[in-house]
Amino acid sequence: MTQKDPAPRFPSIPDISERDSVDQFHREELQLALRNRGMPLEAMRYPITPSGIHYLLTHFDIPDVDAGQYRLNVGGLVSNPLSLNLNDIKARPSRTMAVTMECAGNGRSLLNPRVISQPWFTEGIGNAEWTGTPLKGILDEAGLKNEAVNIVFSGADQGIQGDEVQVYQRSLNLEEANREEMMLVYEMNGQALQPQHGYPLRLLLPGWYGMASVKWLDSIQVIGEEFQGFQMTTSYRYTQVKGEPGEPVTLIRVRALMVPPGIPDTVTRNRLATTGTHLLTGRAWAGRLGISRVEVSVDGGLGWSDATLGEQASTFAWRPWSFEWNAVPGWHTLSVRATDTDENVQPVEQFWNAQGMGNNMAQQVRVLVE
């Protein structure tokens, strides 16, 4: 650069040795980010997320399931054990529903100190249209015995976590399992599930964080006690200290996100926008609750103004919002936060916990207006 070169619009990236630990990530975290897949936030423009853009988290490997040989076995404490092939399941009553799914670890990389696991910023989201059959119908046909306490869902995916060889397993209590919105799904956006989304059949628990919607569903077992599997008792817990039992991670917390305005700088993802009026848009959701309010701040959280809310496509789908921003020259930090129908408001400070779960801190977007 000669002395005549203008100052660059966007600050350059300092040497890594000069950065705080919160700006440094491990090789293992990056490996996970490259296997798993975030939804680029500009894709919130689509009310229904194309399946190839929807977020995706795979705990182990994507398993190789032969749909022709596939059987879902329902057993344990039932009076009528079932073994259903894919056609049996498709022949049952079907329902299609738009559901916003979010990873329980979304927001993890905004935590300080950070936790080593899938390092999402805010892109662990998506809103697809799922088709399948109600879980309750299957459970009713199998006939739960009086001693039934938990329903255990096992996937076909296998790996090691916490030094324990395991298949991916999650459980539900009877009240949750019998809710009418719980489904076994075989289509996403009108097409057979792609392999990475759980082909040929997955569980879908609207309102819950994504870990509960077991992919590549292999069996449903009814048991007479609380299930003690790794993904229930060790992982997916809100804890303050590693190893303490804490509380289970369950329903999606309230969150709003915005489509970053203007155009991006390729490497830093800072934004450049023109002076004048911009219609900021985005989506908000709150698990099985509704959204009562979305507020936008254009000054880094000093002041908040109400956004206009649009209509939800279904009870479990995200709600659109918009806000007119009069952009004046200079650097701005835009932020958005939502309030749910139980009066929970997104925090502007981090929700720190030892596994980095459920951090719904308000998004911040840096924009240079010229």
Next chain:
Amino acid sequence: MTQKDPAPRFPSIPDISERDSVDQFHREELQLALRNRGMPLEAMRYPITPSGIHYLLTHFDIPDVDAGQYRLNVGGLVSNPLSLNLNDIKARPSRTMAVTMECAGNGRSLLNPRVISQPWFTEGIGNAEWTGTPLKGILDEAGLKNEAVNIVFSGADQGIQGDEVQVYQRSLNLEEANREEMMLVYEMNGQALQPQHGYPLRLLLPGWYGMASVKWLDSIQVIGEEFQGFQMTTSYRYTQVKGEPGEPVTLIRVRALMVPPGIPDTVTRNRLATTGTHLLTGRAWAGRLGISRVEVSVDGGLGWSDATLGEQASTFAWRPWSFEWNAVPGWHTLSVRATDTDENVQPVEQFWNAQGMGNNMAQQVRVLVE
């Protein structure tokens, strides 16, 4: 942990302050990894990569293109300027071809010292079946004038790179542009392109690294000199020092990858496999060249043995290979390297360059056999 606990199978992750810079990544690199999308290597089991698993690199944002209003304009040094809508293009002669696409930056994160850009390890790949019309037919209809030197392809995506506001643009010389395999494509795996893959129309240059296959194709301009756009003269260059002109990045170099055997450890992605025989499988490709040999090492590169080659689906599609591995207890480093029909062999040492382009160093997979 009590004294009785067995030693963990996989080493734990050291504190980041104790790690080499090659194991530390910047926040900006991670942001890119979460927006862009790698193909999990177990997906090499599919001869045709499902579109939602195919690698994806977006330089700026995914643009919002209205297919109803869409027109491809072909102009500049042509005797018959064209303005084609999507139906015009679909009405032209069509062809479907399996093509292996790879990001020019694939392998970048294996470099030491590293370069800050999209931080792929080896997952920037995919092999889809593309449908479209030959580019040559369009150029012939437009009629290139005698003064024509370069064809410039502009995308609808816009952003900032090297402090320069730009739309994404790449160029080809006439010889390359007139090759029969070059296409304008509107379908991927038998369906309309998804937005992130260039909907409604993209360029597809089989044999070239992915940056050349301009997505969201907006216009084709024929010019009378070498195109001097940023993505030709500044980015996508093989250089040893930042800023020197170097050589352009063009065709895909030879590479083989294996499906990691056994099952993964969730965080480290180390593998656990059983003692006994494993059929190692994978794919190899070399741009517009063929694959003449694939070799596997089961001892970290000390010895190499020939793998068995399968049949390629098309000239530009990857070639399957397999190798029988007799796994004995202990830690092993598996590696694979390919040779192309021009006798280029994948290196086992890094191919360092200042932009981290075209690094086809042989893959290594750590496996614990028990």
